[in-house]
Each structure stands twice: as C-alpha cells, then as structure tokens.
Amino acid sequence: METSQPEEWQIVLIDDEADIREVTAITLQDAGYRVATAADGQAGLTLFAECAPQIVITDIRMPRMDGLAVLESIKQSDQDTEVIVVTAFGEMDLAIRALQLDASDFITKPINDESLHLALRRVRERYTARKQARDYTALLEKRNADQARILHRDKMMSLGRLAASVVHEINNPLSGILNYLRLMARVLNRGPLDAEHQAKFETYLELVESETGRCSRIVSSLLTFSRKSTPAFEPIDFTELIERTMVLSQHKLTLSDITVSQQVNPNLPPVEADFNQLQQCLINLIFNAIDAMPQGGTLDLSVRARQGNQGVSVAVKDSGTGIAPDDQSHIFEPFYTTKDEGFGVGLGLSTVYGIMESHNGTIQVDSAPHQGATFTLHLPSAAAPQTEVSEIVRRHL
Numbered sequence: 001m002e003t004s005q006p007e008e009w010q011i012v013l014i015d016d017e018a019d020i021r022e023v024t025a026i027t028l029q030d031a032g033y034r035v036a037t038a039a040d041g042q043a044g045l046t047l048f049a050e051c052a053p054q055i056v057i058t059d060i061r062m063p064r065m066d067g068l069a070v071l072e073s074i075k076q077s078d079q080d081t082e083v084i085v086v087t088a089f090g091e092m093d094l095a096i097r098a099l100q101l102d103a104s105d106f107i108t109k110p111i112n113d114e115s116l117h118l119a120l121r122r123v124r125e126r127y128t129a130r131k132q133a134r135d136y137t138a139l140l141e142k143r144n145a146d147q148a149r150i151l152h153r154d155k156m157m158s159l160g161r162l163a164a165s166v167v168h169e170i171n172n173p174l175s176g177i178l179n180y181l182r183l184m185a186r187v188l189n190r191g192p193l194d195a196e197h198q199a200k201f202e203t204y205l206e207l208v209e210s211e212t213g214r215c216s217r218i219v220s221s222l223l224t225f226s227r228k229s230t231p232a233f234e235p236i237d238f239t240e241l242i243e244r245t246m247v248l249s250q251h252k253l254t255l256s257d258i259t260v261s262q263q264v265n266p267n268l269p270p271v272e273a274d275f276n277q278l279q280q281c282l283i284n285l286i287f288n289a290i291d292a293m294p295q296g297g298t299l300d301l302s303v304r305a306r307q308g309n310q311g312v313s314v315a316v317k318d319s320g321t322g323i324a325p326d327d328q329s330h331i332f333e334p335f336y337t338t339k340d341e342g343f344g345v346g347l348g349l350s351t352v353y354g355i356m357e358s359h360n361g362t363i364q365v366d367s368a369p370h371q372g373a374t375f376t377l378h379l380p381s382a383a384a385p386q387t388e389v390s391e392i393v394r395r396h397l
C-alpha cells in the first residue's frame with residue numbers, strides 16, 4: 001500500500017492578533033510546515049479553500065466570524081481536515097464546545113511551543129491513521145469489485161461452453177419427439193385407431209413426455225446457472241447440487257468417453273453456501289478434468305463429512321494427465337493456463353479459489369504427473385464457530 005503520509009504538511013493559521021500570528025507562523029515554518037496565515041475567519045475560509053491544508057489552527061475569539069463558526073464551516077466542507085482551536089486560559093466551556101463540533105484538539109494562549117508541537121503531532125497521527133483506514137477501505141472495495149468481475153467473466157465462459165454442449169443434448173431428443181409426433185399424425189390421418197396402434201401411441205407418448213422432461217430439466221438448470229444473482233447463503237442439499245451439475249455436464253462427459261461415479265454420503269453436517277457459486281466451482285473442476293482426459297477415463301465425485309463433522313468435503317478426482325509439481329504452485333493464479341490459445345484462459349481455478357475464500361473454505365489439490373488429479377473443496381459447517389470479523393481485518397492489515 002502507498003504511504004498515507006502527505007509529502008508536505010500545510011497549515012492555515014487564523015488569528016486576529018498580528019503578533020501571535022507572526023510568531024506562531026515562524027515557529028511552525030521552522031518545524032518544517034508550510035504555513036498560510038489569515039487575520040479573520042472569513043479570510044481564513046478563503047485561504048482554506050485555496051490551499052486545501054490538512055491542518056487548520058484557529059483562534060476562537062475573533063471579531064465578526066469566531067473560531068467556532070470557522071470550525072463548523074470547515075467540517076462541513078471537509079470532515080477530514082484536522083482543526084486545532086486556540087482558547088484563552090480559563091475558557092474551558094469554549095474548548096469543550098469546539099471538541100463537540102469535532103475539533104481535533106485545543107491549546108491555550110499564550111501558545112507555548114511544547115503544547116503546540118504536541119497537539120500537532122497528535123493531529124498528524126490522527127490524520128494519517130484516518131487516511132490509511134480510508135485507503136484500505138478503498139483497496140478492499142476495489143478488490144471486491146475486481147473479484148466480482150472475474151467471477152462473472154468466468155461464469156459467462158463456462159456458460160458458453162455448457163450451452164454449446166447442451167445444445168446437442170437437447171437437439172437429439174427434440175428430433176426424436178418430432179419424429180414420433182409426425183408418425184402419430186400420419187397414422188391418425190388414415191382413420192380411427194385400432195387396438196395395436198393405440199398401445200403403440202401410449203408408448204410413444206410416454207417417450208415424448210420423458211424426453212420433453214429431460215430437455216426442460218437441462219434448460220432450467222442452464223437458466224438457473226446463468227442467472228446473475230447476488231450471492232445468497234442458504235442450506236445446501238449436496239445431492240441436488242451434484243444432480244444439477246451432472247445434468248449440465250453429463251453429455252460432455254459421455255462424448256469424451258468418461259465414466260462417472262458419484263457418492264454423496266448421508267448425514268452430512270449442515271453447510272450454508274451460495275448454491276449457484278458452488279455449482280460454478282464444480283463445473284470448472286469437471287471441465288478441467290475432462291480436458292485432462294482426452295482419451296477418456298474415470299471421474300469420481302464424492303461428498304463426505306470432514307473429520308469431526310467440522311464441515312463437508314467435495315472431491316473431484318480424475319484419471320487424467322495429472323499436474324507437474326512446478327505447475328501446481330501456479331494453477332490458482334488468474335490467467336495461468338497450460339492450454340493452447342482458445343482452449344483455456346486460466347480463470348477457472350482462480351475463480352474456485354475466490355469462491356472458497358468468500359465461503360471461509362479452502363481448496364486442496366493432490367496430483368502427480370500421469371497419475372490423475374484430485375481437487376477437494378473443504379466447506380465449514382454452519383454449526384462451526386465462524387472466524388471473528390475483527391480477526392479478519394487484523395489479518396489483512
């Protein structure tokens with residue numbers, strides 16, 4: 001992160017007494033500050049607008065516009081400006097009023113160097129800390145926005161690939177349905193149905209119904225997956241998760257000559273997660289597995305409770321090319337790919353990583369060249385204690 005210390009500290013000093021103004025300005029300049037002075041509140045505000053100082057030192061008792069009015073006006077235009085007010089000895093009530101109006105500190109007249117520098121050191125620290133906090137918040141917001149963009153981009157790419165593969169899957173049953181309907185229409189045109197045709201029609205109608213149901217399931221899974229929804233944490237039914245994911249990937253797996261086995265253990269501890277995002281993770285892992293098995297192979301999907309029922313682990317295991325140790329340290333980086341241009345962008349695993357992070361989960365890879373790869377998602381149980389927010393912030397700082 002950039003340093004939050006300004007290169008130069010600019011002070012606007014407002015006091016109606018010329019002597020005090022001059023002496024204080026010299027003291028401040030000697031200490032390395034850039035100083036601009038004004039003889040009354042109105043001139044002070046004009047100077048403030050011109051030089052945008054980090055610090056304003058203003059006398060409270062001044063004719064026409066007093067220091068409290070100056071303070072209020074400054075805080076209205078820029079809350080972050082540090083304002084030190086100067087009061088006469090014994091004017092505690094004014095000092096308190098100034099602090100209530102968000103003055104950073106007060107010093108009393110006659111101004112002594114030590115208390116002036118002490119007050120300045122405090123407001124500088126306050127200013128820097130506040131700026132750091134703001135920079136950090138901006139950084140977090142930007143990081144979140146970047147992550148959301150990558151997530152969406154990866155999803156659209158998965159969607160493109162899924163759509164291409166399910167179009168075939170929908171097309172086959174549709175032509176089957178069309179053929180049966182044409183056949184039935186032709187028979188009906190010939191005259192009333194005899195008993196033999198009646199029985200055949202019943203079988204055809206059952207086929208039409210089941211095939212239409214299959215198409216509709218595929219389309220609805222694709223639509224659910226493509227919806228740009230804000231992440232919502234809900235209890236996860238892992239059987240449904242695997243089933244919906246398979247509806248979308250089955251055709252590509254069959255085409256690639258890959259045998260699939262699935263196992264969802266019963267009695268899983270409760271997990272709250274974003275269903276859609278978990279599906280995106282699984283689809284990314286399954287598509288990677290397919291790419292790693294160009295000659296076909298086996299894919300095992302398993303869901304089991306983590307040790308001590310602390311959560312749920314979802315493993316995607318393939319019998320493909322495996323991953324070289326050198327590549328393993330990079331595969332989660334965005335845009336890292338070993339695939340030829342047009343075959344991979346390198347966003348799949350970094351997206352899975354990001355999704356796991358936002359779920360307080362982790363992803364583990366076990367692989368060796370020519371020995372396949374297993375990617376395991378570890379998700380915490382909704383019943384397990386969550387990491388304290390303050391701890392997260394501390395870890396980031």
Ligand SMILES: Nc1ncnc2c1ncn2[C@@H]1O[C@H](COP(=O)(O)OP(=O)(O)OP(=O)(O)O)[C@@H](O)[C@H]1O
Pocket residue numbers: 284288289292318320321322323327331332336337338339343344345346347348349350372373
């Ligand atoms: N199951 C796997 N077997 C072998 N290598 C894998 C497997 N999964 C990932 N990899 C390696 O990790 C790299 C990064 O994977 P990632 O999913 O992030 O990107 P990609 O698949 O190359 O491109 P994209 O997913 O954006 O289309 C892959 O290029 C590949 O080298």
Ligand SMILES: [Mg+2]
Pocket residue numbers: 284287288344347348349
């Ligand atoms: Mg991929």
